[in-house]
Amino acid sequence: MHFNFIFYLLFLTIIALVVIFMTTYKKQTQVDVLKLQNEMNLQKQAYFLPSKLEAYQRCILLLDRISPANLCLRTLQTQLSARAQQSLLIKTVRDEFEHNIAQQLFVSAEGWQILIQSKEEVLRVINLASSTLSENSTATELAAKILEISGQVSPFPTEICRSFLQKEFQEFIS
Numbered sequence: 001m002h003f004n005f006i007f008y009l010l011f012l013t014i015i016a017l018v019v020i021f022m023t024t025y026k027k028q029t030q031v032d033v034l035k036l037q038n039e040m041n042l043q044k045q046a047y048f049l050p051s052k053l054e055a056y057q058r059c060i061l062l063l064d065r066i067s068p069a070n071l072c073l074r075t076l077q078t079q080l081s082a083r084a085q086q087s088l089l090i091k092t093v094r095d096e097f098e099h100n101i102a103q104q105l106f107v108s109a110e111g112w113q114i115l116i117q118s119k120e121e122v123l124r125v126i127n128l129a130s131s132t133l134s135e136n137s138t139a140t141e142l143a144a145k146i147l148e149i150s151g152q153v154s155p156f157p158t159e160i161c162r163s164f165l166q167k168e169f170q171e172f173i174s
Helices: 002-066 068-075 082-099 101-105 109-131 139-151 157-173
Strands: none
Touching: 002 068, 002 082, 002 101, 002 109, 002 157, 068 082, 068 109, 068 139, 082 101, 082 109, 082 139, 109 139, 109 157
16 A cells, blocks of 8 residues: 555656646747747848838939929920920839839838829829910920929928838838
8 A cells, every 4th residue: 555655656746747847848949939930030130121221212212203393303304395394204203113113022011002192193293284384385384383283282292201111111120
């Protein structure tokens, strides 16, 4: 009887030790998994950060290049008619956008959607300004009208998008 009690006590002790070991091992495994996930996230961020930084820089540059004031100053060809200048402006905006289309891989869907809306608003302003001019208007008159119309919208969509993307990037690197 005494032997059975010692055997039973030894058996319970072994089971308790196995349970304690398994619990400790499971907790340690969970801690190791969390550490590994954190390390992977840090490595992923370090790997993609330069590409993300470049994408945000290029999107900001795109917004700067298509903002009405900069666009008109950069592309104005005084010898052109208003209609020819309108075509040139539209082509320039579309080319700038298409040149940066791959940046959407690194910018949030919401940020990219706001960027598209900004581009579309620039195109609307160009077309609206052109529609208010006569057939024999000059490129300079078109540029003045574009600046007048865009000056009435404050802040202009390109500025709203720029602010959004800057804030988004700051949140990403924080």
